[in-house]
Amino acid sequence: xxxxxxxxxxxxxxxxxxxxxxxxxxxxxxxxxxxxxxxxxxxxxxxxxxxxxxxxxxxxxxxxxxxxxxxxxxxxxxxxxxxxxxxxxxxxxxxxxxxxxxxxxxxxxxxxxxxxxxxxxxxxxxxxxxxx
Amino acid sequence: xxxxxxxxxxxxxxxxxxxxxxxxxxxxxxxxxxxxxxxxxxxxxxxxxxxxxxxxxxxxxxxxxxxxxxxxxxxxxxxxxxxxxxxxxxxxxxxxxxxxxxxxxxxxxxxxxxxxxxxxxxxxxxxxxxxxxxxxxxxxxxxxxxxxxxxxxxxxxxxxxxxxxxxxxxxxxxxxxxxxxxxxxxxxxxxxxxxxxxxxxxxxxxxxxxxxxxxxxxxxxxxxxxxxxxxxxxxxxxxxxxxxxxxxxxxxxxxxxxxxxxxxxxxxxxxxxxxxxxxxxxxxxxxxxxxxxxxxxxxxxxxxxxxxxxxxxxxxxxxxxxxxxxxxxxxxxxxxxxxxxxxxxxxxxxxxxxxxxxxxxxxxxxxxxxxxxxxxxxxxxxxxxx
Numbered sequence: 001x002x003x004x005x006x007x008x009x010x011x012x013x014x015x016x017x018x019x020x021x022x023x024x025x026x027x028x029x030x031x032x033x034x035x036x037x038x039x040x041x042x043x044x045x046x047x048x049x050x051x052x053x054x055x056x057x058x059x060x061x062x063x064x065x066x067x068x069x070x071x072x073x074x075x076x077x078x079x080x081x082x083x084x085x086x087x088x089x090x091x092x093x094x095x096x097x098x099x100x101x102x103x104x105x106x107x108x109x110x111x112x113x114x115x116x117x118x119x120x121x122x123x124x125x126x127x128x129x130x131x132x
Numbered sequence: 133x134x135x136x137x138x139x140x141x142x143x144x145x146x147x148x149x150x151x152x153x154x155x156x157x158x159x160x161x162x163x164x165x166x167x168x169x170x171x172x173x174x175x176x177x178x179x180x181x182x183x184x185x186x187x188x189x190x191x192x193x194x195x196x197x198x199x200x201x202x203x204x205x206x207x208x209x210x211x212x213x214x215x216x217x218x219x220x221x222x223x224x225x226x227x228x229x230x231x232x233x234x235x236x237x238x239x240x241x242x243x244x245x246x247x248x249x250x251x252x253x254x255x256x257x258x259x260x261x262x263x264x265x266x267x268x269x270x271x272x273x274x275x276x277x278x279x280x281x282x283x284x285x286x287x288x289x290x291x292x293x294x295x296x297x298x299x300x301x302x303x304x305x306x307x308x309x310x311x312x313x314x315x316x317x318x319x320x321x322x323x324x325x326x327x328x329x330x331x332x333x334x335x336x337x338x339x340x341x342x343x344x345x346x347x348x349x350x351x352x353x354x355x356x357x358x359x360x361x362x363x364x365x366x367x368x369x370x371x372x373x374x375x376x377x378x379x380x381x382x383x384x385x386x387x388x389x390x391x392x393x394x395x396x397x398x399x400x401x402x403x404x405x406x407x408x409x410x411x412x413x414x415x416x417x418x419x420x421x422x423x424x425x426x427x428x429x430x431x432x433x434x435x436x437x438x439x440x441x442x443x444x445x446x447x448x449x450x451x452x453x454x455x456x457x458x459x460x461x462x463x464x465x466x467x468x469x470x471x472x473x474x475x476x477x478x479x480x481x482x483x484x485x486x487x488x489x490x491x492x493x494x495x496x497x498x499x500x501x502x503x504x505x506x507x508x509x510x511x512x513x514x515x516x517x518x
Contacts, residue, residue: 010264031265037382057286057386059278060331061270065258066251068270076271078279078381086381088266102286113269125268 007121014125017051017108019085020044030085051108052131053081058091058100067114079106079128092127105131133230137356138366138515140169140349141477146313146465149343154188154244155200161345161470162201162240169349170359175234177201177208180221180241181469186256188244197240207234214260215418217241218346218472219502219511223371229350241473242345253341257468260505262379274338274419276380276506278330281421283386285332288436290424292332296323297443298420299336299462305449306459308490311474313342313465323420337420339460344467346474353518364484370405370514372398378508387436389422391510392429392501399499399512400431407431410453410514411495412482414475416503417460423447426501427455430512449490457482457490472502472511483517 012018013031020032024041030049035042058077061068068074075091077100091100092111106128115122142164144157152160158179166172177198184190194208213220218241225239245253254272261267261276284290303318323336356365374394377383383390400406407430415430417423424438432453433441441447447455458464458478461471479498481487496517503510 037377056381057279057283059275059282059333060328061272061275061278062328062330063254063272063274064270065254065267065272071270074270076269076275078386088269088271088379088381090269102282123268 002116002121002123004121007123015110017049017126019047019049021047028083028085030087049085050082053079053106053108053128055100055102055104055106056080056086057102075100077128090127091129093129107131134232135353136226136229136350136368137353137518138348138368138476138480139351139356139359140165140171141347141480142168143311143346143474143477144344145311146342146344146467148246150246152343154184154190154242155197157244157343158197158240158242158345159200161242161347162238165238165347165349171236171349174203174206174236174238174349176225176228176237177203177206178221178224178237178239179208179210180217180219180472181210182212182214182217182243183256183259186259187253188247213509213511214504215416215468216472216502216504216509216511217469218474219500219513220373221473222348222476222513223373223511225350226368226371229352235351235355237350238347239350239473240345240347241470243467243469244343245341245467246343250341260508266379266381272330273506274330274333277419277421278333279380280386280425280506281332284421284425287387288439290436290439292324293320294424294439294443295337295420296320298417298423299323301442301448302417302456302460302462305457305490306463308488309459309464312459312463313340314463316463333419333421339418339462339466342465342467344465344470344474346470346477348473348476348480357518365518366480366483366515367518368513369516370399370403370512372396372402372512373510374398375509376507378505380506387425389425389429389503389507389510391507392426392503392512395510395512396430396501399514403514405497405514409497410499411497412457412479412492413453413455413499413501414458414460414478415455415501416471417456417462418466418503420462422503423455423460426503430499430501449492454492457487457492472500475500475502476513476515479515483515
């Protein structure tokens with residue numbers, strides 16, 4: 001599925017939610033990039049992302065892809081964090097009767113995302129849970 | 133630039149073609165287009181194919197297919213823009229003929245999707261999304277469009293029933309198309325009762341997994357007129373392409389398809405036409421919500437009114453602007469790399485007045501809109517009877 005090198009190079013974003021703020025216009029990019037999509041600036045500083053945010057849109061996937069079949073049905077959302085950055089994340093711990101709505105407050109928690117079979121790598125990252 | 137005409141069209145029946153390999157499917161469509169045009173040699177072949185590597189384990193496709201047609205030696209190019217690969221193959225072919233690099237170009241699209249199982253097909257299609265940062269979390273293509281549908285519903289009040297109306301309409305059109313994968317009457321209630329794939333999209337809101345191929349032949353307009361005899365000659369008058377962020381989370385407005393808006397504007401400008409000049413259109417209905425959003429992005433309906441228009445029958449045969457008379461991706465099938473070319477086959481057939489029971493009477497100006505992934509790319513063409 002994925003090489004160990006890929007897993008390793010993504011640690012700063014997956015584990016620590018590190019983003020890059022453009023020093024020209026201030027736009028925050030997650031993941032970091034070489035050119036700012038707003039002003040084409042080329043200089044950035046590393047910033048940490050907040051864990052708090054709100055649901056922008058969401059779905060429940062009943063036919064999940066390989067690696068996620070045990071987690072079906074899969075709640076997944078685009079979440080806008082407090083710094084304005086939007087991320088695609090799973091929504092965890094949602095009881096079936098609990099209906100998500102646009103605008104619902106959530107917070108990101110460090111979780112196991114998927115694995116590459118019994119002998120393969122285990123991938124970690126962040127999932128959203130309801131903020132109460 | 134030289135004026136470019138489409139002189140021949142051909143496609144094979146779409147479906148689960150277990151007995152045929154990718155090259156056989158493709159050659160069937162290519163031969164049909166050559167025969168339709170009455171041409172037996174070409175200068176260049178363009179092939180739109182999304183992922184032969186993942187679907188059948190074959191790359192280096194253009195050379196393989198040129199040889200399959202007995203034309204080894206000819207120039208041949210494969211282009212890829214996910215599900216918009218077919219539209220891109222047409223655009224690449226137009227560039228060849230318009231620039232004078234080639235006189236006769238065979239434009240083709242193909243996808244063989246049923247040699248892998250459903251999970252592998254989902255994986256291959258998913259490679260058109262941002263795999264590192266979105267696919268990583270388990271999102272699928274129905275899931276991405278479901279998120280757009282949810283946003284469209286929240287912004288505009290679009291309903292599941294309006295989405296279902298698109299599916300019912302396209303299946304009704306598919307009943308009239310002998311090349312369609314499904315000849316199946318589907319009601320709005322059938323769609324709403326079908327199993328949920330990614331909330332709010334039901335199974336019958338989704339286009340199927342399809343094997344298929346389509347081809348069209350391009351040449352300079354002057355030469356096409358000599359060759360066509362009394363048959364109408366169709367000219368490509370507008371071609372527009374645009375991109376958008378593939379990462380869905382980075383879209384400013386999830387209820388809009390910006391790449392379709394830009395590609396449409398560019399094609400309209402080049403053709404000197406506007407949305408009201410179009411008589412018939414094939415748009416990229418990989419999911420029902422995609423057709424609604426595309427008809428808004430192309431200016432056929434105001435933002436937020438695509439769902440109402442579909443439910444009111446404005447886009448049905450006999451409506452104000454018939455959309456997807458072929459049955460669309462929904463009923464005709466969605467062999468991803470072939471789709472953009474199959475759309476052109478339908479519009480040329482309509483403009484020639486050869487569409488039989490699904491003919492839009494008096495259609496002289498048509499449009500195709502092909503889309504990659506969740507709108508990360510889109511290609512729009514405008515065609516007119518000369």
